[in-house]
Amino acid sequence: MPGSTPIYGIPYPCNADTINSGVFASYAQGMQTAISSVRTVQSGLLRPPAALIRRSTVAQSIPAAATTNATFEYEGYDTDNLYDPAVSNAQFQIRTAGSYLISYGYSASGLPTTLTSIRTAIVLNAGVAELAYSKSDEGAGAFNVDNEFWISAYAPGLIRNDLISFQIFFTGTGNMPVIGTASIVRLSTT
């Protein structure tokens, strides 16, 4: 009676079994399946879900006193279709469950009419939860062109189809042109 290994079920003939080309074929296939299974784990480790998206050509115009989602123009890399502009150019959509590190950095490529504070947030599922938040409250006249802002969040336990977006809110008047870069990488499968 043929046997098989305990973990990956690689089949092998026992002492009284006939050994023919079919047996060798099953043996090789069993090895192939086992190696493929381990390669899948390896792929997740060496090439985790990750993406980087940018807005760097045409600045986004952010209106005053209105929470606005940052939008992006193109992606630098994307290993898991986290960014799909056909669906939305303002979010990452989680495809593979796990815990992720998310970052967003941006600068004002010009000043609005007046500017007294800027608030940034990384949000989950269109505002169901805020994962990170930061506010610069320097007062009128203290901000300069090319002021840079950066925020980062660790989001554990994300599941498939969770949405990550980036919100900007500033107090003042007029519109503020913004360019920026967002990134996401899965650091844990759990």
Added chain:
Amino acid sequence: MTQIGSHGLSCISDSDYAAYALSMQCNAQAADAALDADGDAMAAASARPWILVTNANSIVVDDQSGGGTVGPNGVVGEVLYPQAGSSVVTSTNGLPTQFLLGDPSTFWPEGIYLIGASVKWSLAAATADSIRQLSVYGMRQINGSIVYSTNYQDLYHDEDYQNDGGNTGALSVTGLLDTRLGDTVYAQSFFTHTNVAGDLTISPGSWRLWATYLGTGLTI
């Protein structure tokens, strides 16, 4: 049969013709064990330990009218860290939820971590140009104690000044924590301010402290 390589595999010679089945069985089992070990190691490396702590209750941060200075040494402020009790909500994968003094089994595993914190607050009365500061750092047990500033490891902070941006604020900070000295008990976040006109209030769930293990330092 002759053993080849380092994974327990073997090959047979002409004189071992009758050992085909045994050879295939031995090789299959050796391959099974080797792949299982590799798979387990990679799965473990992919499931990096992490922890997230948030405040369960509203926190009122003193208005500093009694004195004190901004910074982690001898100041009045509030801290957030993993602990027992109902004041925090903790979720974790593989890190201790509570430190016990003198119990190394409750220390964080040695290695390199990415740590960070975010806090948002509201206030009723603002002091112009007053400071708000958020810090995150590792806490070490040194000489049986963790209460002094010398116990801090890899401290990062961010600060902002109150001006005329309304009655809310927020800060966020991230950094790397090296626990390879073997005595780090947890990561902690500290928040303080110099808004003497009144207290700052952090509503439930508005202060987040997180950490994720990156690797041993030799491999990340």
